[in-house]
Amino acid sequence: MGGDHGPHVTVPSAVEYALDDPEIDVILVGIPAAIEAELHALNKPLGTRIRMHAASEVVGMDEPPALALRNKKDSSMRVAINLVKSGEAQACISAGNTGALLATSRFVLKTIPGIDRPALAVVLPTITGHTYILDLGANVNCTAEHLLQFGMMGATLVASVENKKSPSIGLLNIGEEDIKGNEVVKQAAELLRESGLNFYGNIEGDDIYKGTTDVVVCDGFVGNVALKTSEGVAQMLATFLRQEFKRNFLTRFAGLVALPVINAFKRRVDHRQYNGASLLGLRGIVIKSHGSADKQAFSAAIKRAAEEVRGGMLRHISEHIAELQHHVKKNKLNSVTAE
Amino acid sequence: MGGDHGPHVTVPSAVEYALDDPEIDVILVGIPAAIEAELHALNKPLGTRIRMHAASEVVGMDEPPALALRNKKDSSMRVAINLVKSGEAQACISAGNTGALLATSRFVLKTIPGIDRPALAVVLPTITGHTYILDLGANVNCTAEHLLQFGMMGATLVASVENKKSPSIGLLNIGEEDIKGNEVVKQAAELLRESGLNFYGNIEGDDIYKGTTDVVVCDGFVGNVALKTSEGVAQMLATFLRQEFKRNFLTRFAGLVALPVINAFKRRVDHRQYNGASLLGLRGIVIKSHGSADKQAFSAAIKRAAEEVRGGMLRHISEHIAELQHHVKKNKLNSVTAE
Structure with missing residues (x-):
């Protein structure tokens, strides 16, 4: 959900990436209505390769990381990182609040x-x-x-x-x-x-x-x-x-x-x-996209995640x-x- | 004498600067024969506005600053800084060894x-x-x-x-x-x-x-x-x-x-x-020129010194x-x- 442009950039970018790279399935994490609106605009229905995982909250770009960590247990960021921890996802890509992503990743995934x-x-x-x-x-x-x-x-x-x-x-x-x-x-x-x-x-x-x-x-x-x-x-x-x-x-x-x-x-x-900056040293792959990333830039961040998983x-x-x-x-x- | 190109750059640059800026007199500090050879090539005799002050040694570009400070009491760098201390010069410009220039300036001039x-x-x-x-x-x-x-x-x-x-x-x-x-x-x-x-x-x-x-x-x-x-x-x-x-x-x-x-x-x-980097905080004006400075670049360093003196x-x-x-x-x- 994150980033300066929200799902309007991340959803089409992720969907296009999945279509280009058959090895990669995408789980879109966030407020369902917002994600569905984007998918509808793209005329892409959900399926096995493009799935959705609901989250009820969003971490603000300027929100103090400690507050986000403490108060937003159902943020799209936290839920996406939880999916990495549970093994349901092999990597998390976020264009959201850097401090919150660092704090949440470290708290949920722990270091190696x-x-x-x-x-x-x-x-x-x-x-x-x-x-x-x-x-x-x-x-x-x-x-x-x-x-x-x-x-x-x-x-x-x-x-x-x-x-x-x-x-x-x-x-x-x-x-x-x-x-x-x-x-x-x-x-x-x-x-x-x-x-x-x-x-x-x-x-x-x-x-x-x-x-x-x-x-x-x-x-x-x-x-x-x-x-x-x-x-x-x-x-x-x-x-x-x-x-x-x-x-x-x-x-x-x-x-x-x-x-x-x-x-x-x-x-x-x-x-x-x-x-796409790699958060290294965690027990899971997390990639931070620039907050202002457009579709092409966000796609580069997804590619980075894919390369780290494959490697x-x-x-x-x-x-x-x-x-x-x-x-x-x-x-x-x-x-x-x-x- | 210093810098990668030695007096072949610094002497003509300083002489030309003095000719362009009638308020500035130049004291060329270093091995007399080397300076005289450059002046001869320029066909510029010494006079009241372009003077020479002899020094018998030169600090090497890679010489450890502590050694230069201890052993080379008659280096062109040390002598030039001494001239600032005594008030005979109002600024020293050097393209030489940065560490030695810092150590020597601080030792000779002291901080404000x-x-x-x-x-x-x-x-x-x-x-x-x-x-x-x-x-x-x-x-x-x-x-x-x-x-x-x-x-x-x-x-x-x-x-x-x-x-x-x-x-x-x-x-x-x-x-x-x-x-x-x-x-x-x-x-x-x-x-x-x-x-x-x-x-x-x-x-x-x-x-x-x-x-x-x-x-x-x-x-x-x-x-x-x-x-x-x-x-x-x-x-x-x-x-x-x-x-x-x-x-x-x-x-x-x-x-x-x-x-x-x-x-x-x-x-x-x-x-x-x-x-031209200014060494600030000393009881005298010292400007460090880039070691690889050419005539034009060295002239900019002299100008910087002149501006600091005038200001x-x-x-x-x-x-x-x-x-x-x-x-x-x-x-x-x-x-x-x-x-």
Whole structure:
């Protein structure tokens, strides 16, 4: 039900996705009348592949997460996450209130053993392809161990959905040298180096978009600022480019000639194709779509969920966290033996 | 002597600047033979307006700051900063090793009373004009008081060089609401709110480039990541645009037609015009130029120094910090009286 546009975007997007991908069945969760109205408009009856699950409440976009968690036990968000917990659904996709989705997912699904906190991960375009960055705001105060867990989860996500054997991990810092950064980052670098993961080392902000590593690890404060700053730069550059093409008759003509190129460029950097942040570390797959997502963007978020289910991501994270803990224990034993 | 290109860039840039701006005299500090060779090539003799001050050593770009500070007492960097301390120069501009410049400036010049730590500030373009952001990496661990001081220094910088009466200050956070962010940021928001400064409130990463506030305050870790990430996004978008225009014969033709527009766009976002980070909070004006600056970029850094000197920035910071301390004391007294 959520998102800025409500079921008017999510229902047609989900229905179309299900029609395109025969492996995926859709359960539409929310106020029945609202969902039925959308289905009626689409002329799509409910069936086995497109089902509905009623919920009587909706979490507001600005509602405090703690209140939503406490008071709205029958919200579409809560009911959808319950379906993941019961195994009736293999993933939940929501365009609703991020804080409420995080709090509710964590409360209902719990974290995977060995993971302290869930993290938000997204895909970003790079000069050479794309990269995964986490955390993006779920955790504003992180320890070195949290950053290590983010690295492991990010690497597992990439391995699962991209079928990449040993994804490289970069630690976002303010310089490449080991001595750079604050204490948490320095300790995290040590933990990552000893983790058995494919740790590239420290990277800087520009490395995100150079595609230096498959995974970029940072705390949620830094990640959120980096992401929003990126959006700001892109918007500013787009505005400037538009202004320059609209300056006078000649530049407008040039803009007309260059239009197919500009459009190809726009398609390439269209952020809708990157919509869908994964909540990693939970005992279930939950994808957060941007609140303002349109049909195409919401469809990208559903695709992300489908890829994580097909890639067996949950199982892989559980396995890898066990391996990691084993590795860390062995390392500790070794260092004891060496003393 | 510093920077990636050495005196081959800095000497001609400084000489040309002095010729363009009759109020500014230049003291070239460094190895005499190297400077004289550049002046000879320019066919500019030394005189009263372009002087030379010998230094026998040079700090390497990768030299550990502590070592440079301890061992190179006659480096061009140290000697130039000494000239600021003695009053012979009113500002020092360096394209050299950032860490060494920070450490040496702080050691030689000391901070202004009431300022705990110097901060690095730069100007960035925005959709509506430009904004000043600090800190950019001088301080990776900041307290709320440091962020308050950054706000005051940033506002004073803008007031001094832009002649703006009460510049607005935004606190970089991961949401606009007061409850967002980590403890340090929340406390800093309270301090800024009670400071008597024109505090706008929390802003997000995209607000930097929207030009929401005149000053953006953040700790050095976050600021450095935001700045480098911005560079990365801009480079990626430029690469994509270039690639789209080079795709085939037709797109190349479109590129040719659009070239004047693209060039106007490039000039508008040319980072060279924004070169020059101010080291704020010291008892002297020090400007850090990008190491890879060319003549035009280095000239922008000199201009920044000239503007700070002309705007009386040092005096203003001292005055404002005294006012701020007075204001904070009065507020504390008031709250005591109210109890």
